[in-house]
Amino acid sequence: xxxxxxxxxxxxxxxxxxxxxxxxxxxxxxxxxxxxxxxxxxxxxxxxxxxxxxxxxxxxxxxxxxxxxxxxxxxxxxxxxxxxxxxxxxxxxxxxxxxxxxxxxxxxxxxxxxxxxxxxxxxxxxxxxxxxxxxxxxxxxxxxxxxxxxxxxxxxxxxxxxxxxxxxxxxxxxxxxxxxxxxxxxxxxxxxxxxxxxxxxxxxxxxxxxxxxxxxxxxxxxx
Numbered sequence: 001x002x003x004x005x006x007x008x009x010x011x012x013x014x015x016x017x018x019x020x021x022x023x024x025x026x027x028x029x030x031x032x033x034x035x036x037x038x039x040x041x042x043x044x045x046x047x048x049x050x051x052x053x054x055x056x057x058x059x060x061x062x063x064x065x066x067x068x069x070x071x072x073x074x075x076x077x078x079x080x081x082x083x084x085x086x087x088x089x090x091x092x093x094x095x096x097x098x099x100x101x102x103x104x105x106x107x108x109x110x111x112x113x114x115x116x117x118x119x120x121x122x123x124x125x126x127x128x129x130x131x132x133x134x135x136x137x138x139x140x141x142x143x144x145x146x147x148x149x150x151x152x153x154x155x156x157x158x159x160x161x162x163x164x165x166x167x168x169x170x171x172x173x174x175x176x177x178x179x180x181x182x183x184x185x186x187x188x189x190x191x192x193x194x195x196x197x198x199x200x201x202x203x204x205x206x207x208x209x210x211x212x213x214x215x216x217x218x219x220x221x222x223x
Contacts, residue, residue, distance in 0.1 A: 003044030003067075003093070010098045011042060015123050040065065040119055044093040048191075050076040060085045063112075063119055067093025069139045070188075070195045072132045073108040087112035092136050094192070096183035106132040134199040135192060142180050143192045143205075149177035150208040190215040 001008055041059060046052070046066030053076055056064045068076070068090030077084060090106035097104070105127045107113055113129075120127055130137045149163050158166070164176025173180075181189050190207065197205035 001042045001044070002046075003042070007044045007093065007095060007098060011044065014098065014103075014125070038062070042091075043067065044091075044098075047071040047076065047093075050079060053077070053080045054082055057082065057085045061087075063087045063089060063115055065089045065091050067091055068106055068132070069094055069136055070134065070191050072134050072199075073106060074132055075134070077108065084108065087115045089116050090132060090136070092139060094139055094184055094188050096180065097138060101126055103127040104130050104136050104138055106130050106136065108132060135196045139184075139192055140196060142177075142184070143189050143196070146177045146181045146184075146189055147193055147205070147208050147211055150211040150214075154208055154210040186211075186215050186218050 001011060003011065038059070040063045041056060043052075043056075043064070043066045047068055047070040050071055053066075064084075064086045066073070066076075066088070069092055071079075073088050073090045076082075077088070088108040089112060090108075092098075092104035103125060105116070106129070107116070119125075134140075135143070145167070149167070152158055152163055153160055160178055164178055167173050167176045175183065190211065193205050193207050193211075196202070197207070
């Protein structure tokens with residue numbers, strides 16, 4: 001498994017104690033035989049670092065599960081000019097979504113469904129199949145709501161606290177849009193919106209300047 005420490009911990013809990021989990025670095029994967037003993041590879045950073053995808057073609061006939069929110073599975077393959085030799089499965093790997101009871105899953109090819117079902121049963125995963133599209137479903141909706149909340153705040157229509165309370169009381173959401181943003185991470189929200197607009201050209205995904213300012217400030221602070 002590859003991914004940030006917090007997401008690896010969440011996935012480890014999702015997999016359970018009945019399965020051995022090995023975390024590995026990119027450099028280890030450069031060894032052609034490194035993946036030979038693995039049953040499944042999970043890469044929670046894959047849509048951020050999709051250039052590593054070709055090394056997984058050494059994983060012939062088995063399952064590779066990669067985060068596919070900011071890029072679709074098909075897009076990652078196209079960018080790498082790759083015909084996959086493995087079952088390529090997409091997962092909503094953004095923070096705040098991995099610990100949900102039901103995971104969002106997409107397939108590059110429909111014939112991977114049976115192979116994945118066996119893995120999901122073994123790990124006791126519940127999941128919902130969605131189309132292989134940028135943003136999947138839940139991230140697309142939540143990031144759009146976050147963006148609209150920033151527009152509302154920017155225009156002075158309501159305060160942050162009022163927006164949070166209104167969304168939770170009016171829609172029964174577990175979190176307000178700014179709470180969602182904190183949990184997902186401003187970087188992930190911003191980059192998902194950029195990817196959605198690039199893919200769809202839908203004006204709903206044009207990023208609010210206030211959200212962009214928060215993203216740039218966060219990038220500067222952590223630089």
